[in-house]
Amino acid sequence: MEILKGEFALERENIRVDSNGYMVDTEHPKIFGSKNDNIYIKTDFAESQIELITPVFKSIEGAYNFMDNLQKIVSLNLDNEYLWVQSNPPILPLDENDITIAQYGDERTDYREYLAKKYGTRKSVLSGMHFNFSFQRSALKSLCKTLDHDKVLALYLKLNKYITKYNWLFVYLTGASPKFHESFKDKQGKPNRDTFFSCRNSEYGYKNLKDYILDYTSVENYTNSINKLIEQGEIAKASELYMPARLKEGYRICNGDSKVPYIELRFIDLNPLYPLGVNKNDLHLIHLMLVYFAMQDDFNFDEEMQRRAYHNRNQVALYGNVNILNDRNITVKVEEEALKLIRLVEKLGFVEGFYKDILQDAKHKLQDVTETYSYIIAAGVERKGFINYHMQKAKLYLDRAKRTEFTLKGYEHLQLSTQCLLGSIIKKGLNYRILDHAQNFIYVENNGHEEYIKEATRTSADSYSTVLVMENKHVTKFVLNKNDVKTPKGVAIESVGEGIEYYYDEVKGMPVVVKPNNTNFGVGINILNIGYSFEDYKMALETAFLEDSVVLVEEFITGKEYRFLVIGDNVEGVLHRRGANVIGDGESTIRELVAMKNDNPLRSTGYQAPFIEIQCGEFESEFLRKQGFSFGTVPRAKERIFLRGNSNVSTGGDALDFTDDVHDSFKQLAVKAAKSVNAKICGVDIIIGDISEPAGESNHAVIELNFNPAIDMHCFPTEGKKRSVGDKVLKLLFDKED
């Protein structure tokens, strides 16, 4: 259905609170950069009132998922603070002048001070959810038969009228601010009641001093009537008009280059029952209603009708399912009038399945007030207390964010490293676009500076030849040696026969690693420790030659392998990757221990989680056999059994952070190695005997440089401190502060 095609965005305000539910007085967190610059994370009225803004998406899911990501990123980056989940404020300072107004240092702060004086600071921190909607071009074509700008604006004005007229219904269905904290009361003791249906949408909420009557007879008249209010000094500007919907026109984030009209719906309370502050189905319901309204005839929204709309809305906001006045000024029950409308919507041809369920749910709420959000929340608050009830939710939603911190909603199909970088991009508020999902190719823009990034670490910072050098182990070694960086001794060979010849000459008895010249993910690599047989050696050669026509046979240096992630001039993370292993419990077989270790949300079979499940395949079986084990072996308690000789995470390994433990000389060495190939982003793999000792002649060797290092394992190691390396990549490319 073309007319269902819309563009959607969400804006949400949340007050930052401490763990006891007190509104905090801290500055807007620096980690999100400048409020001016960050296009997703800003402040609203108060300095401690964060505003989260999604770009425009062509589906409700898109906007909703992005809000999920914003919620996650902001929650996880607050320092012992929480996002307050309720539209009505948390515990406010005794003196409302102690609420710090958002500091911009320009006219935006002045305007907020004007609002504070006029409406009071307490009311100004009421928070809500805004839902921005426009039709896609094809939907507009269906509805208007033309894309004529005036016709389109007229359509949105019609929607505005319907939304305003029927706002009582939406307040009933989405109202979620029934209770408030004592500190919200003003000097006159208002609100002077203790339960609402939606306090925020009521006369005690954030509304204009008068119920202004506007001229809806044409777009021009409508604009003029608002301008008249401004001229008369009633309001300072159009945005001071606190109506349920607002007609807007403008560039929308990520929407491209043309200005489009859209409608902003402002009546939705923060819903504490849902992690994101809104039930996604409510957005679908509102969308459906908008489409329905768009299909209906226009009508004359005269003064009497506007007064009834103000009245009806306030009645529902105060009491819920009460009597309202219908178009003929006759008193009717909310339920009755609402069901009449819903039945008309149900008759639309495309309303079936999903939409039918949503309408059914609305009908339940209308028929039984105990099913409404407002009723459920009020009951909860009465049981647990206002602050306690909402803080429990806030903490629950923070835990939810933590459980999936390594992934972003809607981007699960992207590599985790790309998701990590996107997390940083969103945190820092940069404009971006996914250009090619399969290739993890993104476009990032900030103040006109554009970057194209593939797989998180393939960027403009590195030159093509730098990458080509790193792609070729043989050439890399040539360059490293030219720059006096110690690498393992070894040779490049071009046939199994040549390798065997070399074996007799040089390697016999020496521990060696046999690997294809060009490789990735450790495929085709074999490490042969002292005591290996000629057959082992030959098989290792054959395995490697399956992957490449050139194979390297290298001295195997004693020590552990560490991955140094160099970004710019610094080492931003040091990991040791431990090969696939399990630790015995004295009872379980190796096969059972593997299954237990794999049963962890951090491990998956693909790349959906930072770690990969350990396999019980032929390779692992062979590796166990050489140690005298099988999958049926029962290791002793605390005994660590390795299933792989290589330490790649991609074959089931662990990653442990050692960034703060490594001797600084090794970090310098890693930077030197990266600089020798002129790399700005580089994974330097170094074998080190003892990381606490300074780098010397014989205690290390650089074994590989990686031009496309994964960053997710630094962000989310199996053990040790998490490193926000995505931020560092952005700093390198955009010269952004951490």
Added chain:
Amino acid sequence: MEILKGEFALERENIRVDSNGYMVDTEHPKIFGSKNDNIYIKTDFAESQIELITPVFKSIEGAYNFMDNLQKIVSLNLDNEYLWVQSNPPILPLDENDITIAQYGDERTDYREYLAKKYGTRKSVLSGMHFNFSFQRSALKSLCKTLDHDKVLALYLKLNKYITKYNWLFVYLTGASPKFHESFKDKQGKPNRDTFFSCRNSEYGYKNLKDYILDYTSVENYTNSINKLIEQGEIAKASELYMPARLKEGYRICNGDSKVPYIELRFIDLNPLYPLGVNKNDLHLIHLMLVYFAMQDDFNFDEEMQRRAYHNRNQVALYGNVNILNDRNITVKVEEEALKLIRLVEKLGFVEGFYKDILQDAKHKLQDVTETYSYIIAAGVERKGFINYHMQKAKLYLDRAKRTEFTLKGYEHLQLSTQCLLGSIIKKGLNYRILDHAQNFIYVENNGHEEYIKEATRTSADSYSTVLVMENKHVTKFVLNKNDVKTPKGVAIESVGEGIEYYYDEVKGMPVVVKPNNTNFGVGINILNIGYSFEDYKMALETAFLEDSVVLVEEFITGKEYRFLVIGDNVEGVLHRRGANVIGDGESTIRELVAMKNDNPLRSTGYQAPFIEIQCGEFESEFLRKQGFSFGTVPRAKERIFLRGNSNVSTGGDALDFTDDVHDSFKQLAVKAAKSVNAKICGVDIIIGDISEPAGESNHAVIELNFNPAIDMHCFPTEGKKRSVGDKVLKLLFDKED
């Protein structure tokens, strides 16, 4: 055999002459850059005397092949000048002061002036071939049992003695300067004879004023005896000592970082019978003799012996197979004494096959003087005249260079583009090293500035993200459109089903090109012209999806496709590639015409030549069928029949240069397209209706950007002007003048 392992280099002097055999008075050609900077192409004594210097190779073939390349590159870059092929000079100016001494503007020119005064300018332009030799480390280990520096020097001193003692034999076997031009005679009328065996090695050649006796009893004494000559003012420096061999020590080009001793053999005449001025087998023979000498006992090279060596050498140089004095001061025939030595060499265990043939050949020359180079050349000169005989050779060797100008000896396994670039590297005299032959990966260095280059155009000039953007057609299009560069309309689809859906919506009837998102060499691309069927379209989709999971269906713009090669800020070449085609002769079938067209050294089946043979495969058969032809069809005379719809050279196409014909606005457009993705080296493919008209709204579309454009087809197009684009790549990377 370890002792056969050596390191070899050649130096060769050639006077530049005009087509009539007159020594020219032009400057050293600017195209070779500065004589100081170019490490391969310098000047010797005179400004018009080019010196060609090879790096050190681990085989005689390596040095020989490199000399072939130098010969080719220098010959082809001279402006109506030729390389004089004879050691004895061409037609010299009447007044020897009119021979311009090589201009360096420093003490090197002063030294040449001193030599000119002392020995005369005429003699100073005698040219020769120098052969530098050292043993590889493993050979030195075999010969000396140690790598002790003094022992190694002593070994080379021994070689020096043997070479000097037996120089009469080498002059006999390699002498090739029997005749000279009248203008070579000095005021005293010398040389006062008309035929020599080797004029250059005789008393009339370039030799010291006296036969100096040196102290060969130790390396130290030897050095001291030379220093004594300098102190006495006999010679200005060691290099003024014109002995058959010279002991040297130094850094050798491409040999790495340690100084090594080597021996320079200076007696070899330029051999006009061979294109490179030397018979490769003579180098092998000399090498074999050196190895033999190295295995012999040392001996005391006393004054009497040295005087006999001077005498014997001069006798042979004057007369050839005459009497000489043996160790016991008894007169013996050259032939007799030589055969005695050769028979000893033949007894070496490893002398068989190839070496046996070479010794056999030497014996023939000794037994029959008419087999010697000197005799053959003298006979030729008597028949044709000195100038005519040698100029015929010079022109022959220039033609030989032209025939294979697109390839370099010893590098035939590399891509032609890489060979083109190497040609420029050698021409400009930069140090280089092939790091990975299979990957066409080279290292280039000039005055400490290092570059790593893969496949000629993958360089440090481009950033990694620039390449990644170009690698992805979909992303490229996004960027081009953002920068207002016109591209064909189209969509990216992810399944055949989606493509079919799109077909019904949009493309039906419109000419389209169907291509994989990521591709190379035109694989999987199909162009569907007006009138194509649904089945054609579906098959094109299926073909493309075999190559990639994303396929582009694009508007097919009317016009011809041109490849603009952008390097830096300029378009350095514009080619139109014409799809595989043949032109009828009214008699032959298409299959026969293809065979005739393929029978051209510029075409090969692989990438050994700039153009690829046209195939007679299923694809071509199908393409002909659609035009109503088969391979058996006989086209009319001059009728052009296409066998492919795509224009790629890789499927048998031609490449025609249009660089000077294209309207400048298209060149600007190509540069803009490259700059939009920030590319420094970029192949921009543009469909253009008429290249002579300015770029307008509807007469063109940019269809592709290539990050690794081939350069060989610009260097050697099928038709049109050759473009030295390799030079431009170097200019970009090293800021070298063209």
